[in-house]
Amino acid sequence: MPTDLELLSPARVADPYPVYEVLRAQGSVVEVPEQGLWLATTYAACLEILGDTERFSSRESLSGRNQFKAHPEAASVLRGGPGYPRVPTLILTDPPQHTRYRRLVQRAFAPAKTIKQLRPELERIVDELIDGFVDHGSCDFVAEFAYPLPMQVISLVLGIPPEMRDTLKRWSDDFIAAQAGNIDAERVASAAASTVEFEHYVSDEFDRRAAAPDRYERTDFLSRLVVEDEASSPEERLSRQEQLSLVQQMLVGGNETTTNLLGNAMAILANNPEQAERLRADLTRVPEFVEEALRYRSPLQGLFRMTTRDTQVQGIDLPAGAKVMVLFGSANRDEGVYSRPGFDPDRDNRSNPHLAFGRGAHACMGQGLARAEAATAVARLVGRLADIRQVPGSVWAPVELFGFHGHRVLDIEFIARKA
Numbered sequence: 001m002p003t004d005l006e007l008l009s010p011a012r013v014a015d016p017y018p019v020y021e022v023l024r025a026q027g028s029v030v031e032v033p034e035q036g037l038w039l040a041t042t043y044a045a046c047l048e049i050l051g052d053t054e055r056f057s058s059r060e061s062l063s064g065r066n067q068f069k070a071h072p073e074a075a076s077v078l079r080g081g082p083g084y085p086r087v088p089t090l091i092l093t094d095p096p097q098h099t100r101y102r103r104l105v106q107r108a109f110a111p112a113k114t115i116k117q118l119r120p121e122l123e124r125i126v127d128e129l130i131d132g133f134v135d136h137g138s139c140d141f142v143a144e145f146a147y148p149l150p151m152q153v154i155s156l157v158l159g160i161p162p163e164m165r166d167t168l169k170r171w172s173d174d175f176i177a178a179q180a181g182n183i184d185a186e187r188v189a190s191a192a193a194s195t196v197e198f199e200h201y202v203s204d205e206f207d208r209r210a211a212a213p214d215r216y217e218r219t220d221f222l223s224r225l226v227v228e229d230e231a232s233s234p235e236e237r238l239s240r241q242e243q244l245s246l247v248q249q250m251l252v253g254g255n256e257t258t259t260n261l262l263g264n265a266m267a268i269l270a271n272n273p274e275q276a277e278r279l280r281a282d283l284t285r286v287p288e289f290v291e292e293a294l295r296y297r298s299p300l301q302g303l304f305r306m307t308t309r310d311t312q313v314q315g316i317d318l319p320a321g322a323k324v325m326v327l328f329g330s331a332n333r334d335e336g337v338y339s340r341p342g343f344d345p346d347r348d349n350r351s352n353p354h355l356a357f358g359r360g361a362h363a364c365m366g367q368g369l370a371r372a373e374a375a376t377a378v379a380r381l382v383g384r385l386a387d388i389r390q391v392p393g394s395v396w397a398p399v400e401l402f403g404f405h406g407h408r409v410l411d412i413e414f415i416a417r418k419a
Contacts (some may be wrong), residue, residue: 014398016405020330028314029324038324043334043355045314047327048305049305050359053094056305056324058362061091062179067188081196082203082240085261089245091303091362098361100236105246108224111368117219118156122373125152126380134384138413145377146262153373156253158247159220160205171198172252176401178343183401199244206243221224221250250366258370260299260399260406261290262377268343269382270292270390270412275345278380283391289345290374293330295354296343301329301403303358328355329405384412 011017020041023030028045031038040046049056052175070075078084129148133139159167174194177183182192202222209215209226216227227248229238238246258289269276279285300415307322318324332343333355357364364370381388390412397409 008183008245010398010400012404013155013400014396017333020327024330027316029316029318036323038322039330040313040324040326041330041334042314043331043337043352046328046331046355047359048313049324049326050355050362053098054359055308055311057094057308058098058303058305059088059092059094060306060323061303061362067178067183068192071185071188071192073185074188076335077189077192077196081199083195083199083244085241087239087241087245088176089242090249091259092245095361101242101360102365103248104238105250106229106365108221108228109250109365110224111365114157114219115369115372118153118369119372119376121156122153122376123380126151126377130380130384135418137415138411141266141410141412142259142263142407143409146266146407147260148374149233149262149377150255150258150370153258153369154251157221157254157373158250159218159222164201168251169255170194172255175248175252176256176404179403180300195248198248202206202244203240206240222247253364253366254369256404257299257364257366258373260404261294261370261374263407263410264297264299264405265290265293265374265378266381266388266412267390267407267410268297269378270388270410273345273387273389276382276386276388278345279378280386283383285345286379286382287371288347288349288377290355290371291349292343292347293374294343294356295338295347295349296332297405298329298332298354298356299404299406300356301405302327303362303403314400325403328358331355384417386417388412388414 023041023137026041028042029040030040040049056268068078078086090098090105093101099243126149129145133144139145146171148165151169152162155162155165155168159279171194175198177187178191178195205222206226209218209223212218212223213259215223218224225238229243232238269279275289302325305324305326307318307320307324309320311318311320313324320366335341338347357367368413390410394411395409397407398406399406
């Protein structure tokens, strides 16, 4: 059985799949006492847990360990922000509270309408980013494409000006770090300071939106959230703390998963040149490629649930109050569901849909936008770059946070294709 050190080691965070295979052989749900965790390892176990909000609460879905509670100095900093006292919303709540938040965010975000409105801008951004490195013959794909694309898109969605994008990314990175179980006290303090800085900025933006005469015509999420909230009954109006919590989740969800998805997809292409050739010859294959990349290298490896009572999962007893990590990354390679768990460009993911975006009441609301970004990016990249390869000798530099799977750096080389 893996120990706490093994699960959190850089090697395991970089490549968790061998240990997942060992865990699946041990059972659908495996206890890891060193972490105070149970790990749901199989597709069936993960699906059962995700589909039952009564037995499995989401109130601590983002973290196996509350870093702020463990560091009093950071908690003190948070008390100075407009988000204090912090309140759980959306992903951190269960029905009926979750239903209320999701309904409101769904109306303000309007995924299908937003994607349609953003598509011309998305295509423009993708082409401009490629223009920035196409003539160089090489690039750090994460720094020059996978990071800036989703950050530009989410800033458009939120209605935040372009000059704030680097700050938004810093805030997002610090929020994510605070949920990880493998960061030091200095990083936790930085995350607390970023959180308060974010809260002051967005709180001021909400005040400006609420006072804007044209707020009813605006299409950005902050404005739409203000308008939708105004239309709510007095007892359902959002507090400022709830507003900030919802925007924080939108910011993180709108960039981190997509950055990792883009990097993982490019790594597959760069290390399997024939895949790019297949896509270039038939761009209708791009959506299926994106789905298989999501399954094979899930950007978010899992979320947490807590049992509300003594219960069973796939015949395995779990006590009340058990913290369970639902391992999407393991479920998506379950040999009992995927007879060929390796990357398969011909796989039909409609027959056995992957769990990369979760499932059930808490399924990711932004998954359609992430898919649109990835499909547009992949189609444009294979159309404009030939002979894409990872730079020989370049270092595999993974995202170092437990539960996330992607690249901090991805050095590729290529030949620019003539129009």
